Amino acid sequence: MKRTTDNLIYLDSAATMPIDQKVVSAMTACLNNTEVIGNPSSLNNAGRNAMHDIEIARQKLANLLHTNKDNLTWTSGATESNNLAIIGAARFRSHLGRHIITMATEHKAVLGAFDYLEKEGFQVTRLIPDSNGLLKLADLKEAIKKETQLVSIMHVNNETGVTQDIVKIGSICREKDILFHTDAAQSIGKISLNLDQLPIDLLSISAHKFYGPQGIGALYMRKAAGCGVIPLHYGGEQEKWIRPGTLPVHQIIGFGVAAELALERSEDDYLIMQDLHKRLWDGLKNIPGIEINGTIKSKYPGILNVSISGVDGESLILLLEPLCVANGSACNSKNNEPSFVLKALGRSDLQAQSAIRFSFNRNTTHEEIDITIEKYHEAVRYLREIAPDELV
Numbered sequence: 412m413k414r415t416t417d418n419l420i421y422l423d424s425a426a427t428m429p430i431d432q433k434v435v436s437a438m439t440a441c442l443n444n445t446e447v448i449g450n451p452s453s454l455n456n457a458g459r460n461a462m463h464d465i466e467i468a469r470q471k472l473a474n475l476l477h478t479n480k481d482n483l484t485w486t487s488g489a490t491e492s493n494n495l496a497i498i499g500a501a502r503f504r505s506h507l508g509r510h511i512i513t514m515a516t517e518h519k520a521v522l523g524a525f526d527y528l529e530k531e532g533f534q535v536t537r538l539i540p541d542s543n544g545l546l547k548l549a550d551l552k553e554a555i556k557k558e559t560q561l562v563s564i565m566h567v568n569n570e571t572g573v574t575q576d577i578v579k580i581g582s583i584c585r586e587k588d589i590l591f592h593t594d595a596a597q598s599i600g601k602i603s604l605n606l607d608q609l610p611i612d613l614l615s616i617s618a619h620k621f622y623g624p625q626g627i628g629a630l631y632m633r634k635a636a637g638c639g640v641i642p643l644h645y646g647g648e649q650e651k652w653i654r655p656g657t658l659p660v661h662q663i664i665g666f667g668v669a670a671e672l673a674l675e676r677s678e679d680d681y682l683i684m685q686d687l688h689k690r691l692w693d694g695l696k697n698i699p700g701i702e703i704n705g706t707i708k709s710k711y712p713g714i715l716n717v718s719i720s721g722v723d724g725e726s727l728i729l730l731l732e733p734l735c736v737a738n739g740s741a742c743n744s745k746n747n748e749p750s751f752v753l754k755a756l757g758r759s760d761l762q763a764q765s766a767i768r769f770s771f772n773r774n775t776t777h778e779e780i781d782i783t784i785e786k787y788h789e790a791v792r793y794l795r796e797i798a799p800d801e802l803v
C-alpha cells in the first residue's frame with residue numbers, strides 16, 4: 412500500500428485492508444526460517460514444525476471466533492469458502508430436498524455459487540431486501556418450504572456496510588432444521604462473534620479483509636449431525652479431506668497474527684470507525700442531493716456509501732484522485748453497469764452510478780477524511796457546473 416507516496420489516500424479498505432506490519436514480520440520470519448518451511452503434510456521434523464505453527468494459527472483464529480479449532484478449515488479466501496459451504500452443503504443435503512435461499516444483495520461469490528446450483532437442478536429463491544438493505548424476516552419465513560435445506564445470508568454487506576440480523580435469521584433456520592451459512596468476510600475481525608453460542612452452521616472468512624494477507628481464508632463449520640459439506644476438490648487428506656492441497660504455511664501464520672491482533676483491537680477499531688464515519692458524513696451531508704445508501708441504524712461504520720444527484724459517477728471517481736475509493740463495488744468497477752446491490756435497494760440507474768463507497772481502516776486519519784471532504788465538495792461543484800441538463 413503506497414500510502415506515503417503520491418499523497419495517495421486509501422479509502423478502499425472493504426476491497427482489501429492494508430496488511431499489518433506485525434503480520435508481515437511473522438510471514439517474513441516464516442519464509443526466512445528453513446526449519447519451518449517443510450511440507451506440513453510430511454512426517455519429518457521440518458514438516459512437523461510447519462504443522463505445529465499451522466495449528467497455533469488455527470487456535471488463534473478459533474480464539475477470535477470463540478469456537479473449537481476443529482471447526483475451522485483453511486481455504487484460499489472467502490470466495491472459496493462460500494463455494495465450498497454453499498455447493499458443498501447443498502449437495503450434502505440434496506437427498507433431503509433441493510430448495511435453497513439467498514438474497515439479491517449478496518457478494519458475487521455467493522450469487523455465483525447459487526447460479527451454479529440452479530443449473531445443477533436446485534431450486535433457488537433470491538430474496539429482495541427493503542430499501543434500507545435489510546432482509547425482511549417475514550419474507551424469509553414465507554420462502555421456506557419442506558424441501559429447503561440451506562439459507563445463505565451475509566453478515567455485513569461489502570458495498571453498503573448494512574448488517575443483517577444473523578442471530579434472528581439463524582434461529583429461524585434452526586427451528587426448521589435448515590443449514591444456515593453466512594458470508595462474514597466483512598465482519599470477522601471487526602465485529603465480535605461468539606460462534607459456539609450462535610445459530611450459525613457455516614461461516615466464510617477472509618484474512619485480507621482484516622489486515623491479513625490476501626489468498627488465505629477459512630470456513631467455519633459447526634460439528635453436528637446433519638451439518639457437512641461434500642468437498643469440491645479431491646486429492647490429499649489435508650484438512651480432513653474437506654480441502655486437499657499443501658497448506659501455505661506463511662499465509663496461515665500471517666492469518667493467525669491478524670486474528671490475534673483483531674481479538675485485541677476490534678473493539679477500539681470499531682470506535683475509530685464510528686468516529687471516521689461521523690466525521691466524513693458530517694462533512695458531506697449538507698450537499699444538496701446527497702444520500703446514504705443503506706440504513707445507518709444497522710450498519711458497520713467502516714463503510715460509507717453515498718449517492719448524489721446531478722453528478723456522473725465515473726467522472727466523479729476520476730476527479731477524486733488521489734483518493735482511492737470504489738464506485739459501488741470493486742467487483743463492478745471495471746464495467747459501467749450500475750451496482751446490482753444498489754439497484755436491489757430501489758436506487759435508479761443514475762443514483763446507483765453516482766455512488767461512491769468510502770471504506771476505512773484503523774490507520775485512516777482525520778486529515779485524510781478532511782481532504783476527502785474537500786475533494787468531494789470540489790468535484791461535485793465542478794461536475795454540476797458542466798453537467799448536461801438531463802443529469803440535473
Ligand SMILES: *Cc1c(COP(=O)(O)O)cnc(C)c1O
Pocket residue numbers: 425426487488489490491518520565567568569594595596597616617618619620626627628
Ligand atoms: C472480499 C469478499 C469476498 C471474497 O473474499 P476473497 O477472500 O477475496 O475471496 C466475499 N464476500 C465478501 C462479503 C467480501 O467482502
